[in-house]
Amino acid sequence: MGLFRHSNELLPERRVTTGEHGARVVRRGRRFSRITRQKFWCWVLLVATLFLLYIVVFGLKVLFHGKLEGSVSVSQEVRRDLSISNAGKPPGSKHRKQHFPCEVSFAESVDDLVEPKEFMNFTQFSLKYIDREENPSRNNLFEPRFGGYQTLVEREQSFYAKNQTLHCGFVKGPLEYPSTGYDLEENDKAYMNTCKVVVSSCIFGSFDFLRRPTSKRISEYSKKNICFVMFVDKQTLSKLSSEGHVPDDSGKIGLWRTVIVRNLPYGDMRRTGKVPKFLSHRLFPMARYSIWLDSKMRLNTDPTLIIEYFLWRAKSEYAISNHYDRHCVWDEVLQNKRLNKYNHTAIDEQFNFYQSDGLKKFDPSDPNTPLPSYVPEGSFIVRAHTPMSNLFSCLWFNEVDRFTSRDQLSFAYTYLKLKRMNPDRPFYLNMFKSTREAIPSSSSASSSSTCYLINEISRYLIDNHIEDGKAQSKVFLRPPISVNGWLIHLADRTEDLRFGGM
Numbered sequence: 267m268g269l270f271r272h273s274n275e276l277l278p279e280r281r282v283t284t285g286e287h288g289a290r291v292v293r294r295g296r297r298f299s300r301i302t303r304q305k306f307w308c309w310v311l312l313v314a315t316l317f318l319l320y321i322v323v324f325g326l327k328v329l330f331h332g333k334l335e336g337s338v339s340v341s342q343e344v345r346r347d348l349s350i351s352n353a354g355k356p357p358g359s360k361h362r363k364q365h366f367p368c369e370v371s372f373a374e375s376v377d378d379l380v381e382p383k384e385f386m387n388f389t390q391f392s393l394k395y396i397d398r399e400e401n402p403s404r405n406n407l408f409e410p411r412f413g414g415y416q417t418l419v420e421r422e423q424s425f426y427a428k429n430q431t432l433h434c435g436f437v438k439g440p441l442e443y444p445s446t447g448y449d450l451e452e453n454d455k456a457y458m459n460t461c462k463v464v465v466s467s468c469i470f471g472s473f474d475f476l477r478r479p480t481s482k483r484i485s486e487y488s489k490k491n492i493c494f495v496m497f498v499d500k501q502t503l504s505k506l507s508s509e510g511h512v513p514d515d516s517g518k519i520g521l522w523r524t525v526i527v528r529n530l531p532y533g534d535m536r537r538t539g540k541v542p543k544f545l546s547h548r549l550f551p552m553a554r555y556s557i558w559l560d561s562k563m564r565l566n567t568d569p570t571l572i573i574e575y576f577l578w579r580a581k582s583e584y585a586i587s588n589h590y591d592r593h594c595v596w597d598e599v600l601q602n603k604r605l606n607k608y609n610h611t612a613i614d615e616q617f618n619f620y621q622s623d624g625l626k627k628f629d630p631s632d633p634n635t636p637l638p639s640y641v642p643e644g645s646f647i648v649r650a651h652t653p654m655s656n657l658f659s660c661l662w663f664n665e666v667d668r669f670t671s672r673d674q675l676s677f678a679y680t681y682l683k684l685k686r687m688n689p690d691r692p693f694y695l696n697m698f699k700s701t702r703e704a705i706p707s708s709s710s711a712s713s714s715s716t717c718y719l720i721n722e723i724s725r726y727l728i729d730n731h732i733e734d735g736k737a738q739s740k741v742f743l744r745p746p747i748s749v750n751g752w753l754i755h756l757a758d759r760t761e762d763l764r765f766g767g768m
């Protein structure tokens with residue numbers, strides 16, 4: 267459920283205007299009460315017409331809000347509601363009391379920010395990546411894979427923080443074999459090679475609509491110096507274009523520069539989404555920082571401020587939020603099964619493997635527990651591209667490639683194993699509190715959406731539900747109910763309705 271400021275401020279005003287007009291007409295009607303019957307009926311007709319007009323205008327509004335199947339209008343409406351809720355609530359509003367104080371205090375402006383000198387002076391070693399894999403067995407059934415064929419021995423070795431060459435996606439097959447996927451145009455690659463700082467996101471398989479960063483909150487400095495890259499497939503791009511998001515000559519839609527990915531490496535769109543999510547250091551080899559944003563979120567804060575807050579100020583090289591609700595992977599496994607998020611057998615295989623390799627239950631009472639939570643909320647990740655951070659990203663990606671694509675299941679295991687295998691090589695991970703924890707209860711969650719980068723509302727409206735290739739985000743919007751001038755949307759997660767139409 268979400269609370270929105272009435273999305274059409276003009277509406278009550280218009281109602282008043284029409285009402286006053288109507289009243290004036292009635293007064294005049296009284297003044298001329300002795301005038302002939304014919305004239306009287308003319309006035310009645312006029313009043314009736316005005317009334318009808320009012321009904322039509324108002325009624326259309328209601329219809330527009332309540333329209334379920336028109337994907338474009340629903341998404342536009344959500345977008346507009348989001349932007350209004352971002353703008354903050356008026357002082358003195360009833361709903362203000364429900365706000366929890368924002369816990370994130372970004373710097374005031376980007377003007378005085380300077381990257382700390384010693385920042386990249388964390389654990390130093392050099393990583394190289396396996397570029398090509400030959401057919402080891404010379405059998406004809408060999409099919410090159412994007413993630414390659416990493417043996418368990420290689421996997422074990424890859425966890426050491428030392429100079430090494432490891433699997434990290436983008437593994438090509440022998441020369442005569444077809445591409446393993448995630449193919450990009452040369453001009454896009456050239457552009458991506460220029461990026462020093464990146465904000466990236468992706469939409470594959472049209473499973474979401476496009477949310478543009480809130481431009482007015484982003485400094486000229488960041489607009490000039492940061493690449494905003496949205497990876498899409500061809501299908502998604504045509505859909506976006508049909509919704510009115512047509513890229514300009516340089517491929518830009520607002521701040522997003524769209525980059526078309528051809529030949530998706532996995533049939534499962536959500537697994538394909540893990541490539542840009544985890545491997546930004548490979549996609550943007552010159553970048554020193556990157557911010558990953560799930561497509562269901564709108565960037566609402568200056569990325570430079572985000573980097574300062576989550577990395578520089580926290581002296582961290584990798585920042586990710588913990589889950590707003592679950593802290594133990596055991597619970598996450600149960601939840602994944604309960605919601606049928608993934609093939610149960612595959613979840614069990616992965617989880618048994620992790621337990622046999624030392625994964626222990628999360629113990630919140632143990633002060634030496636290395637992480638504040640074992641379950642991340644990975645829709646927002648801030649990274650410095652340091653060796654340790656890059657290694658962790660590769661290792662996490664390899665788990666998602668080898669086991670299920672549910673990355674919440676592999677996060678804690680990967681982190682703990684990396685720590686365990688490298689006791690003297692620090693990895694500065696900042697696992698910050700989910701912004702949703704600042705929210706008193708789930709029912710009024712979206713009223714705190716004025717906070718920060720993450721638009722809580724969109725999370726409530728869109729449930730990314732199904733794995734295994736049928737990735738679809740679903741939402742069901744009931745017609746809004748108006749309470750004290752606020753619109754309340756009730757969002758149901760349903761199996762059969764698809765947000766974004768199609």
Ligand SMILES: *[C@@H]1O[C@H](CO)[C@@H](O)[C@H](O)[C@H]1NC(C)=O
Nearest residue numbers: 383384385386387388389390
């Ligand atoms: C990294 O920082 C430490 C302690 O501040 C310093 O001793 C060392 O020389 C620095 N190394 C580099 C490569 O800057």
Ligand SMILES: *[C@@H]1O[C@H](CO)[C@@H](O)[C@H](O)[C@H]1NC(C)=O
Nearest residue numbers: 390391392393394428429430
């Ligand atoms: C690791 O690689 C770096 C840079 O390539 C090199 O300077 C360093 O000597 C190597 N360290 C070891 C232990 O081989």
Ligand SMILES: *[C@@H]1O[C@H](CO)[C@@H](O)[C@H](O)[C@H]1NC(C)=O
Nearest residue numbers: 608609610611612613615734
């Ligand atoms: C589920 O996963 C298991 C193990 O990975 C596999 O053998 C089985 O075919 C999968 N079932 C379905 C329906 O995909």
